[in-house]
Amino acid sequence: MTKKQIHLNGFIQNSPSPHSTGLWKHEKDHGTRHNRLDYWLDTARTLERGKFDAMFIADVLGTYSVYGDSHEAAVEHAVQLPAHDPTLAITAMASVTRHLGFAPTISTTYAQPYALARQLSTLDHLTEGRVAWNVVTSYLESEAVNLGLETRLPKEMRYNRADEFLEVVYKLWEDSWESDAVVYDREHDTFADPKKVHPINHHGESFNVPGPHLVEPSPQRTPVLFQAGASPKGRDFAAKHAEAVFTKNHSLEALSAYVKDIRERTVAQGRQADDIKVFPMILPIIGRTEAEAYEKYQALQNSVSYEGTAALLSGHTGIDFSQYDPDQYIEDLETEAVQGNLDMYTKDPNRRWTLREAIKNHGLGNGTVKFVGTPEQIADRIEEWASVGDADGFNVAQSYSPGTFEEFVDHVVPELQARGIYRTDYEGETLRENMFGKGSRHLADSHPARRSNLTGQPY
Template structure:
């Protein structure tokens, strides 16, 4: 995230942490080089367009503890990382509630061109009242209404990216003085409930046309949306069993939409503290713990769930309250869980300023645990959140990746091609025909019978 404090709150105060250098190009280029050295598929850039102000009814805890505030634009750091890498993909968060689709389509085409087909889009609909107020609304759009709006939003995006320009529209004919054949470019005309448009897409076709599509909604409505549109689904289940059930349910919903099993990949959010031995890892974890911020973690959790926990006893069982924040987050520790969860249990002694305890152990132990999680949950990979930057990523690349490779659980070199081809295989630079975006592609001209 293009900010100081992302998930493990308070760790920016650690003397070896460099996340406060997030405003510099060097910070991002070192991150990208390290991730590519470790053969990572991509860097995922989260984002918010508001401030966390639910806890204590104030933004002060978030400002004090750098809880994703201050934060800069995630798009602008991608070209500087792409310039020093060749294979690394970039999943960028953009908000379908507040971003005009016409301009966002151009921005993603531009990014896909500049990166040589390495752009991805994490589709979010927002969940913060502070963001709605910042964008001129009195309150945010209702939870399910946001997804309804996003459906129409994507229809506009697909039409622009997939349907406005033919593959052979651009000819670059110097002798004939024709760059684009006008008859190969058509206007997108859309008259919907929330969006109106009559315009051509401004950018010529990029390598992937539509960026790789990421989504993280885990509520029932969010799973429907992911089953229809997502290629990569982010999960943050509290247990392996919960994750396995979510994966199976989303795959079933996707199958009902006519999509194949290989059309979706699932990535579980995890954090790792790694050492050459378990003792070294535990020592490192104990050191990190001294810098973790419970107040920062609570400010983040309160905004995510839409509940001010300042009146909660730390040992009081959490209760489900439906609101317009991230419904699935509270569902997972209340109505979807057989366990009783409290604030103390969530942010307990194994936490690092977040709701998810890290994997702590030797490189062999962490590798074993990652492999076991994949086997038990049917996920395809992991979204590793940072702890102390950059040493946490460097530790993983230098210690864990070689062991995963030895055990046949990790690639030894990059495959050629675009971001989508690296994830789904050769010949998949564009979305498959099973994806709803395909219906916006121009149909081949009918051949007249003689």
């Protein structure tokens, strides 16, 4: 019997040391070169050498300025700032790779569905079917006020808008152009058959979009849909729409509970439990011996910026930690920012967390679980989280970039391959085929975008 195969994504952002705050100053870090194309091409080549499914490119559209009600700490310590565009290096990276997918983050709160559908369809054409979309609703107040709103929308409204946003893009991607609409009939002077290109006539609460879509069908039509909902509303949204979800946990128990819940919610949406792939985020810290790995962990912590991480955590949780005593316990409350990030430090069944301790944890890999040890030990934990925790794959974060990816690809990937739990070559042509198997180039028929045939048009 073949063993359960795991999938891998490389977690990155177009900023210096975005997920390990302050590591830009580490001797092995090249994140300050995020503004150079060669940094992206090298990173893409490394991930493809390691047979990763995709590069997942996080993004925020504002500064982390909850801390001290100012952007100063974020500027001083490069807290996901500078924050360059997540999509623009993708075509260049696609030109030096053949299989690696690309999953940029784009917010449904600030984009327009008609323009976004065009942008991602164009990328899906140019990458020959290797594009995904990390659907986010955004959490920073600084995003809202710079993008035309008076204040951040309440979470409930953000998700309602996102739900309608997706309905619009599904209509454009799945229903607007029939598969044989483009005929290239030179004799009859016909590029495409107008009877096979349909308006979508969407009229809703947030959007009115007559259509038709501006782009002919791309290899995957709808890009692979990633999401990371953590609140009940966010989880239901993910269960309805996502093909893969990202999660951040610091224990196997927390992961298991999350996976069980998300699969139940997916089934409640009329889909199969395994229609959704779960990718917990991990930070690998690899050594030749266990002792060496733990020494490295200690040393990496010395490069973390305390104030920068406090600013990051303030943005993630919505709490201004400049007002906190470092030895004060973090307060348990409901937040309009990222509830899961706050819950990590307030609902831990094993302990209470002071601000100082939380910062120490959050500074590397944004607080996610660290797999520290030899390649064999890290592979053991990966196997355990995949079998006991029911993870389908892992979202690999970095301490220093792109060195963490290089070490993982050189040392952990061969170990996973030797155990028969990880591919030695790509299976398909498109990203969706690599994730879901050959023949699954398009969304599954059980996905709501396919099931309901939203505009009543033939595909």
